[in-house]
Amino acid sequence: MRGAPAVAAPTAARKSDREGIVAVLQDQPTLDRVQAIIRELQLDDELNLEPTLDSALRRVREGGNQRVLMLDVSESTAPIAELSAARSVGGSDLKILALGTVNDVGLFRDLLAAGASDYLVKPVSREALAIGLEKRGGSTGGGPGAGLGQVIAFIGSRGGVGVTTTAVSFAWLLSDRHKENTVLLDLDLHFGTVALNLDSDPGSGLCEALEQPARIDALFVDRATVKVSDTLRILASEAAVAEALMIDAGAIDVLLYELRRKFGWVIIDLPRWVTPTQRVVLGAASKVVILCERSLAGLRDTIRLQTLMREHAPQTQVMLIDAGASGERATVGKSEFEKAVGKSLDATLSHDAKSTGSATNAGQPLPVAAPRSPVVREIEQLITTLAGAGETPKRKLFGFGRW
Ligand SMILES: Nc1ncnc2c1ncn2[C@@H]1O[C@H](COP(=O)(O)OP(=O)(O)OP(=O)(O)O)[C@@H](O)[C@H]1O
Ligand SMILES: [Mg+2]
Known part of the structure; x- marks a missing residue:
C-alpha cells in the first residue's frame, strides 16, 4: 500500500x-x-x-x-x-x-x-x-475495527455479469428482511446503475465529497446519502460522461470510515477498472464477492482478481460466484473453470432474465419485483453465508456459522 x-x-x-x-x-x-x-x-x-x-x-x-x-x-x-x-x-x-x-x-x-x-x-x-x-499490558483496543460497520464489496470478473443486480438485492434483503442498518455505495461514478435500479435520485453529494474530502463528516453522510427506506440509504452519482474526476484515495478512506461509523453494513458496487479508490475499498472490505463469468476472458480475469486480492487485500475473504447473468456467454464447463481458478465456486446464481429484466424495468430490487425468483433465494443464502457469520463488529448478527 x-x-x-x-x-x-x-x-x-x-x-x-x-x-x-x-x-x-x-x-x-x-x-x-x-x-x-x-x-x-x-x-x-x-x-x-x-x-x-x-x-x-x-x-x-x-x-x-x-x-x-x-x-x-x-x-x-x-x-x-x-x-x-x-x-x-x-x-x-x-x-x-x-x-x-x-x-x-x-x-x-x-x-x-x-x-x-x-x-x-x-x-x-x-x-x-x-x-x-514493552511486553506488559497485553494487547489493545477491542476487536477488528471495534464499533465500525462491515464492508462487503461486489465486483465482476467481466462487465454485465449482474454485480449491480446482486448488490442491490443483497442490500435490500439485508435492510428490509433483516432490519440491518445498511448503506449501498455505487463507486461507478459515471455509469453506475444502483440509483436507477432503485428508481431513486443519485444525488450529487458523492462526487462533491470525493473531490473535497475535508467536507466529509457525520453530518455530510446524513445529507448526502439518499433514503430508500428506514433501514437502507444509497450513495451514488451520475457524473457527466465528459467529466474527469480527480478522486483522492484519502477521500474514500475518510468516507468509508464515516459510513462505517453510521451503518452496520456498507455494501459496495465496485467497478472493475483499477482506480486509487479500489485499493482503499479492498483494504477496508472484510469480504469481497467476485461474480464470475465462465468464459475464457472471465476465467482470465477471475484469476487476475484473485491475485489482486491475495496481494493487496489479504485480510478479505473472497467468495467466487457463478454469475447467472452470463447466460450463453458461460462457455467454460464448471469443473474446468474450478480447476483453473484453483478452488470450487462458492455459490451459483441462476439465470433468470425474465425476473431480472422486469425488476430493472420497474426500477425495483429483484426481491420486490420477483420475490419467488430462485435468484432471490440464492441471494438470501448469500446473506446467510456472508453476513450471518456473526462477525459484525457492532453486534452479533443472526448467529449462523462461519463460512
Ligand atoms: N441472474 C440473472 N439472470 C439473467 N439476467 C440477469 C441476472 N442478473 C442480472 N441480469 C441482467 O443482466 C444485465 C446486467 O446486470 P447488472 O447491471 O446487474 O450487471 P453489472 O455486472 O452490474 O453490469 P456493469 O458491468 O454494466 O456494471 C441486466 O440486464 C440484468 O437484468
Ligand atoms: Mg453495474
Missing part, C-alpha cells in the same frame, strides 16, 4: 521461536530509536523490517509469533483503511502502533477506532516508544 521505505532492506524470513516485532518504517532516525529501545528494554523480540504494509501483513498472516506491528502512516493516503486491514489480519491480540507526523486528536481518535492500539507522533519520544513496545 505504500512505496519502499528509506530504511534497510527487510531481513530474510527465517524461523524463530522468539516473539516478533514487524515494522514498516519510513525513516532512519525512527528505526534507530526503535532498535535502541529494544536493546534498552532487553526485549528478546526479533525485529523484522518490511518494505510495505502488504508484505508486513503477509508475514503476520504466515504465522511466526508476531507481537507488535509498527506502521508509519505519515505518507499514507489511506491510513484508516490500512489500519483496518492490519487489525483484520492481526486479530485482537496484535499490538498495532501507528506512527505519523500529524499531531491531531481527531486523527488519533479515528486511527484508534479503525484498529490501532496507539498512535505515536514523530519524532517519537523514548518514553512513548518504550510504553508502546
Whole structure:
C-alpha cells in the first residue's frame, strides 16, 4: 500500500521461536530509536523490517509469533483503511502502533477506532516508544475495527455479469428482511446503475465529497446519502460522461470510515477498472464477492482478481460466484473453470432474465419485483453465508456459522 521505505532492506524470513516485532518504517532516525529501545528494554523480540504494509501483513498472516506491528502512516493516503486491514489480519491480540507526523486528536481518535492500539507522533519520544513496545499490558483496543460497520464489496470478473443486480438485492434483503442498518455505495461514478435500479435520485453529494474530502463528516453522510427506506440509504452519482474526476484515495478512506461509523453494513458496487479508490475499498472490505463469468476472458480475469486480492487485500475473504447473468456467454464447463481458478465456486446464481429484466424495468430490487425468483433465494443464502457469520463488529448478527 505504500512505496519502499528509506530504511534497510527487510531481513530474510527465517524461523524463530522468539516473539516478533514487524515494522514498516519510513525513516532512519525512527528505526534507530526503535532498535535502541529494544536493546534498552532487553526485549528478546526479533525485529523484522518490511518494505510495505502488504508484505508486513503477509508475514503476520504466515504465522511466526508476531507481537507488535509498527506502521508509519505519515505518507499514507489511506491510513484508516490500512489500519483496518492490519487489525483484520492481526486479530485482537496484535499490538498495532501507528506512527505519523500529524499531531491531531481527531486523527488519533479515528486511527484508534479503525484498529490501532496507539498512535505515536514523530519524532517519537523514548518514553512513548518504550510504553508502546514493552511486553506488559497485553494487547489493545477491542476487536477488528471495534464499533465500525462491515464492508462487503461486489465486483465482476467481466462487465454485465449482474454485480449491480446482486448488490442491490443483497442490500435490500439485508435492510428490509433483516432490519440491518445498511448503506449501498455505487463507486461507478459515471455509469453506475444502483440509483436507477432503485428508481431513486443519485444525488450529487458523492462526487462533491470525493473531490473535497475535508467536507466529509457525520453530518455530510446524513445529507448526502439518499433514503430508500428506514433501514437502507444509497450513495451514488451520475457524473457527466465528459467529466474527469480527480478522486483522492484519502477521500474514500475518510468516507468509508464515516459510513462505517453510521451503518452496520456498507455494501459496495465496485467497478472493475483499477482506480486509487479500489485499493482503499479492498483494504477496508472484510469480504469481497467476485461474480464470475465462465468464459475464457472471465476465467482470465477471475484469476487476475484473485491475485489482486491475495496481494493487496489479504485480510478479505473472497467468495467466487457463478454469475447467472452470463447466460450463453458461460462457455467454460464448471469443473474446468474450478480447476483453473484453483478452488470450487462458492455459490451459483441462476439465470433468470425474465425476473431480472422486469425488476430493472420497474426500477425495483429483484426481491420486490420477483420475490419467488430462485435468484432471490440464492441471494438470501448469500446473506446467510456472508453476513450471518456473526462477525459484525457492532453486534452479533443472526448467529449462523462461519463460512
Ligand atoms: N441472474 C440473472 N439472470 C439473467 N439476467 C440477469 C441476472 N442478473 C442480472 N441480469 C441482467 O443482466 C444485465 C446486467 O446486470 P447488472 O447491471 O446487474 O450487471 P453489472 O455486472 O452490474 O453490469 P456493469 O458491468 O454494466 O456494471 C441486466 O440486464 C440484468 O437484468
Ligand atoms: Mg453495474
